[in-house]
Amino acid sequence: MTVSTSNHFQHWMLEQQSRVEAALDSMLPTADHAPAGLHSAMRYAALGGGKRVRPLLAYAAGELVSGDLKQVDVVACAVELIHAYSLVHDDMPCMDDDRLRRGRPTVHVEFDEATALLVGDALQSLAFQALSGRELADDPGRQLQMVEILACAAGSRGMAGGQAIDLESVGRQLSEPELEFMHVRKTGALIRASVQLGALSAQTGSIDMDALDRFAKVAGLGFQVVDDLLDAESSTATLGKTAGKDASDNKPTYVSLLGVARARDLAAELHQEALRSLEQLPHGGARLGDIAGFIFHRDF
């Protein structure tokens, strides 16, 4: 990646991050609407932070199929709302008990536990409300497919299921296939859904959806390997959340399983595999390759 491409991508990324922020801002009810406390807390949870990796993937996949940008905005919000709800619930005392997220107090610390519980619940509902809205697609069948993909990705055989396996695994040593089984659900499912939903923002007859899905799967797994490396090697200030949490929580990670060096090698292999999957796509997947670069070389 040359410096100019990189600058170009940086610019695009900032632009999409602003887009999704604005779209979320107008989608989330304000505190003018009752219940004011819940609506403030939902906005605190979903606005003003994060890398917005899932929306970026949706926008990039949307570009690939020349999807309608307004429609991709809705999709980007929906996947980010599911992600935001999962963070709020995961940070709660009965789960990971984290007090810091994106450099700010977590929702249950800033408000209280009951509010955090309801914020997560309501953000999940809002994601499905967004996807079912009339402004989204001109093809209700395709729109329903989006609802189904997101519901499966979020549910007991997707993200929530991955979380459950994560909790069951504390203090146990998992094999690499077991660790992959967990992460394919916990992080991977919603990342795949982000790419699929972005690509469904237009008729996708011309796109190799299998190649796109292979990319998403590998990128999702790589995202987790890099997360494990960052948790082990970064400072809390850089991450904006408590560093070294996996080890202190006795959680199995790619670092605890493979060690730092082999985890780095795995990340590099997954990066190459992700890029290879893109070769079958128009313009070599264009923006998706840049996002893979961002995922695999980020430091937060």
Added chain:
Amino acid sequence: MTVSTSNHFQHWMLEQQSRVEAALDSMLPTADHAPAGLHSAMRYAALGGGKRVRPLLAYAAGELVSGDLKQVDVVACAVELIHAYSLVHDDMPCMDDDRLRRGRPTVHVEFDEATALLVGDALQSLAFQALSGRELADDPGRQLQMVEILACAAGSRGMAGGQAIDLESVGRQLSEPELEFMHVRKTGALIRASVQLGALSAQTGSIDMDALDRFAKVAGLGFQVVDDLLDAESSTATLGKTAGKDASDNKPTYVSLLGVARARDLAAELHQEALRSLEQLPHGGARLGDIAGFIFHRDF
């Protein structure tokens, strides 16, 4: 209501309760699928109990429009899954901290808090997965409308919002309009959605949807008034959940606001109003009137 009508209704009610139980049973993943612990807990939360008032309303509304019974099964499951998730989360220590539900230990007692959190989250996703499935409607536009209705009913301006207002109101004395504002959301929104979704199981051109919705709104409010009366007057054994909880939690209720006698009068008025709304519907709303009788005269 004559004894024979009542027997007839009892029979119908048991039949629909079995139907929704069987439909939920086949919809909920079994413990054969990973994560086994989460799937067991989801089944514990959603199967084997409850009056199934929301499914009954969906079946009755479905009958009124001669909706396809297989489609109403899906709708009945979806509303019950949302209801079941809300009970699991409401019972958690950071909310109502209840240890008994339907005569059994609550989910966080039987399993643990983290599992209860994930069970609720995954049951919500499953509700939307059900509504987006291909077996439901032959008209994707109508099916999308169902998703939107359920998402709004569950979200921050529906059920979750009502819960938030409930929490904010502990220890305060609310006015009757404030209490109604809360309950229209907390209990009413999902009850209305149950009737609407049942009625959407067929083309509803011939039905007065406004009258149907008035019925649902009044029945939903009445349901709550009766709940408050039962909480104040019944035993824990009869209710299958802790009785007298509202007063010990210092929650504003129709009984604390109006006293028992006036709360009873209000329930009777709402019952009459519900029945009047049905007069504009085919066969006088038939089964819905019987369900209103059940709601207003139940003792659990």
